[in-house]
Amino acid sequence: MMFFEVLKLLFKKPFTNKFPVKYAPKNTLGLIEKVQKGEVKINPPVDTPPGFRGKLEYDIDECVGCGLCAQVCPSHAIELVKDKNWVIMHCKDGAKLAAPLKIRIYVSRCIFCAQCVDVCPRKCLKMSDEFLLANEDKLAEDLIIPGP
Amino acid sequence: MLTGAFEVIWYIAASFLISLFAIPFGLLTKGIDRKLAAHMQWRVGPPVWQPFWDVKKLFQKETIVPEDAISWLYNAAPILCLASTVTILLYIPLGPFPPILEGHGDVILILYLLTIPSLAMVAGGFASSSPFASVGAQREMVLMMSYEFPLAATVIALVWKISSLYPQEAAFSLTAFARHPIWNIMGPFGIVGAIVLLIVLLLVTTGEITKVPFDIAEAETEIAEGVFVEYSGRNLGLFYLADAVKTVVMSALIVAIFFPYNLSPLLTPNISIPSWGWAIVDFLFFLLKLEIVIFFCMTFIRVSVARFRVDQVVKVYWGYLTLASLLALILIALDVML
Amino acid sequence: MSEHTYSIPVGPLHPAIHEPITLKIDVEGEEIVGVDVFCSQVHRGIEWLGMNRNNPIQNIYLAERVCGICNVCHPFCMVQAVEDASGIYPPERADYIRAIMAELERIHSHLLWAGVAAHEIGFDTVFHYTWALREKVMDLIEYLTGNRVTKAIMMVGGVRRDISEEGKKKIKEGMQYYLEKFAKIEDIYLNDPTIKMRTRDIGVLTREDALRLCAVGPLARASGVPKDVRQDFPYGAYADYGVKAITPDTYNGEIHADVFDRIIVRLLEVKQSVDIIKWAVDNLPSGPILAEKNLVKLKMLLKKAEGEGIGRVEAPRGEDIHYVRLEKGKDPYLSWKIRAPTYNNVLPWIPMLLGGQIADVPIVAASTDPCMSCLNRVTVVDEKGRKYEITKEYMHELSVKKTRRLMRNANRSF
Numbered sequence: 001m002m003f004f005e006v007l008k009l010l011f012k013k014p015f016t017n018k019f020p021v022k023y024a025p026k027n028t029l030g031l032i033e034k035v036q037k038g039e040v041k042i043n044p045p046v047d048t049p050p051g052f053r054g055k056l057e058y059d060i061d062e063c064v065g066c067g068l069c070a071q072v073c074p075s076h077a078i079e080l081v082k083d084k085n086w087v088i089m090h091c092k093d094g095a096k097l098a099a100p101l102k103i104r105i106y107v108s109r110c111i112f113c114a115q116c117v118d119v120c121p122r123k124c125l126k127m128s129d130e131f132l133l134a135n136e137d138k139l140a141e142d143l144i145i146p147g148p
Numbered sequence: 149m150l151t152g153a154f155e156v157i158w159y160i161a162a163s164f165l166i167s168l169f170a171i172p173f174g175l176l177t178k179g180i181d182r183k184l185a186a187h188m189q190w191r192v193g194p195p196v197w198q199p200f201w202d203v204k205k206l207f208q209k210e211t212i213v214p215e216d217a218i219s220w221l222y223n224a225a226p227i228l229c230l231a232s233t234v235t236i237l238l239y240i241p242l243g244p245f246p247p248i249l250e251g252h253g254d255v256i257l258i259l260y261l262l263t264i265p266s267l268a269m270v271a272g273g274f275a276s277s278s279p280f281a282s283v284g285a286q287r288e289m290v291l292m293m294s295y296e297f298p299l300a301a302t303v304i305a306l307v308w309k310i311s312s313l314y315p316q317e318a319a320f321s322l323t324a325f326a327r328h329p330i331w332n333i334m335g336p337f338g339i340v341g342a343i344v345l346l347i348v349l350l351l352v353t354t355g356e357i358t359k360v361p362f363d364i365a366e367a368e369t370e371i372a373e374g375v376f377v378e379y380s381g382r383n384l385g386l387f388y389l390a391d392a393v394k395t396v397v398m399s400a401l402i403v404a405i406f407f408p409y410n411l412s413p414l415l416t417p418n419i420s421i422p423s424w425g426w427a428i429v430d431f432l433f434f435l436l437k438l439e440i441v442i443f444f445c446m447t448f449i450r451v452s453v454a455r456f457r458v459d460q461v462v463k464v465y466w467g468y469l470t471l472a473s474l475l476a477l478i479l480i481a482l483d484v485m486l
Numbered sequence: 487m488s489e490h491t492y493s494i495p496v497g498p499l500h501p502a503i504h505e506p507i508t509l510k511i512d513v514e515g516e517e518i519v520g521v522d523v524f525c526s527q528v529h530r531g532i533e534w535l536g537m538n539r540n541n542p543i544q545n546i547y548l549a550e551r552v553c554g555i556c557n558v559c560h561p562f563c564m565v566q567a568v569e570d571a572s573g574i575y576p577p578e579r580a581d582y583i584r585a586i587m588a589e590l591e592r593i594h595s596h597l598l599w600a601g602v603a604a605h606e607i608g609f610d611t612v613f614h615y616t617w618a619l620r621e622k623v624m625d626l627i628e629y630l631t632g633n634r635v636t637k638a639i640m641m642v643g644g645v646r647r648d649i650s651e652e653g654k655k656k657i658k659e660g661m662q663y664y665l666e667k668f669a670k671i672e673d674i675y676l677n678d679p680t681i682k683m684r685t686r687d688i689g690v691l692t693r694e695d696a697l698r699l700c701a702v703g704p705l706a707r708a709s710g711v712p713k714d715v716r717q718d719f720p721y722g723a724y725a726d727y728g729v730k731a732i733t734p735d736t737y738n739g740e741i742h743a744d745v746f747d748r749i750i751v752r753l754l755e756v757k758q759s760v761d762i763i764k765w766a767v768d769n770l771p772s773g774p775i776l777a778e779k780n781l782v783k784l785k786m787l788l789k790k791a792e793g794e795g796i797g798r799v800e801a802p803r804g805e806d807i808h809y810v811r812l813e814k815g816k817d818p819y820l821s822w823k824i825r826a827p828t829y830n831n832v833l834p835w836i837p838m839l840l841g842g843q844i845a846d847v848p849i850v851a852a853s854t855d856p857c858m859s860c861l862n863r864v865t866v867v868d869e870k871g872r873k874y875e876i877t878k879e880y881m882h883e884l885s886v887k888k889t890r891r892l893m894r895n896a897n898r899s900f
Contacts, residue, residue: 002452002611002678006188009611015190015618023195046625051647053632068782074540074547113547113638118646119781127632189614279494283844286515360608361680369502369606369848371494454680455608457845458516 019045048129053112055130056105058145062124065101069116069125077109078116105145108138159238162248167234167393169242173435174392175199180439181395181447188451199392206385214378216277225272226379226386232264233393240400241322243434244410244427254320255303258401262299262356265390266292269365272387273375284374287458288358288365294465295355295362301473302345302352305480306330306405309338312484326408334483341479346406348473353398353445355465357391360450364458399441407437490514494844498527502606502848505857509835509847516843521836533822541817542568542788543781546640549808552824553857554635555598558584558591559801560808560824561640566721567810568642570795572788574778576722578771580644585723586657586766587631587639588799589759593664594623595802596752596759599855600675603749606848607684612674619667626660629653642784643777654767661760668757675749685745689838689850692743699833703804704755705854707733708747715800727765732758745853789817803827803855828857 020042025031034040048054070078083102117125135143179196186193213219238249239258266288273285307320313333314324330342355362366374376387411433412426421429456464496502496509503509506527512520532552536545549564550557562584569575576584597620604612624634630653631637639645649657675681691701696709706713714731716724732754734740734747741747778784794811804827813820831854838850 002609002674003448005615005674006448006452006611009190009615010184010188012190014187014192015621016192018192022192049629049632051632052628053638071541072543072781072785074544111547111551111636112633113550113636114632114646115543115547115638189611190618191614279492282492283494283513283516360610363608364845367608367845369608370845372501451611453609454604454612454678454684455845456680457684457843459843460683 017046018043052129053114053127055107055128055133056145057126057128059124060146062122063102064122068119072115072119075109075111077106079104107143166237170237170393170396171389174396177395177442178392184447185451203385207382209381211381211383214276218275221271221275225268226383229265229268230386230390233390236261236397241326241404244430256320269375276378278378280371280377281375283371284365291355291365294462295352298348298469298473299352302349305477309480322404325405329408337479338483341476344472344476348469349402350445354449356398357395359446361453361456362461364461399438402441403437496847503851518839518842521839523832536822537819550636555595556801557636558587559799559806563797563799563806563808565640565642566797567795567808571793571810571812572791574643576644576777577774579773580775581722582766582770583645583649586763589763590627592759592802593756594620596756603852606852622660622663629656644775648775657767661764664760687744688846689745689853690743691834691838695837700830701834702827702830704748704751705831707731708751709743710741715798715805719798727762745849748853801827
């Protein structure tokens, strides 16, 4: 019987984690602004574990543009692009050595499988613990890595 | 002639006043119910003011009438439902205030008036020409027929007792209940009988305001809100308000029959404040009683059991509750005879 | 059909069934006198993507998204098939980790199901309560794999993440939590009179019907058919443990084959899963977790591989089968066929619903734990505005033709 159980629960603290605030705000953007100004304190989210798979981090300087990540990406979120700043380094034996390609990651397509992190030979991709990625615009600036 | 005209104007004004009280209070009650239910389910729940935002939103939305619906009946049903529910409140004493239509009707009239909102829902359901609404309307009728008998038995048992003790009173009027609180006039058998009747009436109320486990007519997961499946916008908002007011009506009826006590006779010797002050205190006390009754007949029951099937609902009402009320009737009869 | 009969459409969108499927129900008053099921309201072309666009590595994550809840069993099943075809077998430690993940998923899936079932009969308190208890296993999964739901842990020839000593401790803590809470869950579901009222002798699927309609998983087991892939064809670490299929008579010695029995079976399976996980953590062998660590090399190996393979896994909903055929020199599979458990469990709806009431539809449908996105494989064809359904005869003809073509091709290549 649930009769006694529900009465017990009535005096128990709710199980819900009240993130970010207890009730839905009237104006979400307003709330974010207030939080940034420090006027409102938000309840913290549940901590992410050490191996969490969140938004990708990309070290563009380390990348050699091998394109393996784009090959294994299941959702085709990684695009190979020409590096704007690339320079051909002339080696002593006359060979050209340079990385003419870099990648661009569309986070709105990413499914967070971390397969690109595993395959990267230069270890220049990393999963951060950032997970608040909702946005109205799927091509927003912070959803494309690397940013402009 | 002039007094007649004045009376009519007073009734109209009073109806307005009573809607002004009943609708916001009903919505607030809904909010409290949702909040308490949420806590009993181990979650936070919406703010207490949520029903007000819900109604505001519903009234801003477009009202869609299905193509095959009988549109006049479809649109009239919610208005009829709300209007008839508010009308019942005119016959019920609200704490220290006697009923506005005192002397014009009694408990029997209230019992009949209580069926009108349900009938309006049935009419609206059939008029909306959806198979889900038809099933919902049929279920609503079944439900209505099943709780009628225990409800009538409860009222008659109590009235019998009062009329046997005070033959000079108009026993069927609610003011008689208020003058002679039943707990004071009952013997030991009668007290047991009255407790059984109180439980029966609480369970009948749950069915009357269609909440789990007796919400077969709406049954969200089975027939997608049943009679309301096609309703939207303003019409749905009116049904929502009618539901809120009906909660107040049923709990006020229970309070009027079983707990017609006021705080003022108890406290007057000790504290002295003007009589209008006592009216406010008594009224607030009445509201508190309403909330407590609603907690038991609605919130507490609906969170602790599963929804019944139609045949089980009929079995509960026609079987167990009818038997219980008959048993209570016998107990009260014993009490009258001894 | 008498004149008192009228039909109610349940679905494609209906609060009782959370995914698109249509049930046409003929009712007389409240009683159900006729049921017809129309499947294939969602078709996502997952197999087509696997056969045309993706390489085997990408397919693992595609298989994970066949179903949101069974996101270990589908890739598990698929990598088994690929391993079978290519001969890259996982090391022992990987087998054990796979079993732990599959059982964690079973716990979370069964608790989720129990909550949904309570919601279907209007018992929202139990629904919220069960889901609150489920959070623990979700946190555990998040800790072990990096995300709450999609685990992304399967890889051809092993698993992608190891379980550390810290992880072992956390798993044991979590399992202890469930052992403690199990008594409470059992008390709520099996002793509450209103739940019993709504589920006892409702949606009865006789043993004969279960066998005739090839029901799988808890549905078949609740009808007294001791059918469990982990028991009958053990794979991975289950061969070492020796799973025994749970039928309701292990609980109270009787089989009613109704919805209540399905609740019993699922709850007991939660307990069984807890036992399996504890055993697997205690006996976790040491060693590598991947047969081929270098992904690039693995990809080349799979490209070179040729052959066909079958994977069978006992998903929380029943037996899941993947068939994969690899072709030399091509990345996508030559063919990939998924047979999800719901495919078998939809037909038993008809005998279960007949003679019942409208009020029973949600709970009976939910008692099979249906997953439409797993189920749908064929769709109605709309060719130049001309709509036609593919009949069984036509399908048969097509498959005969295809088999002949495949056989011809096979003969040519050898």
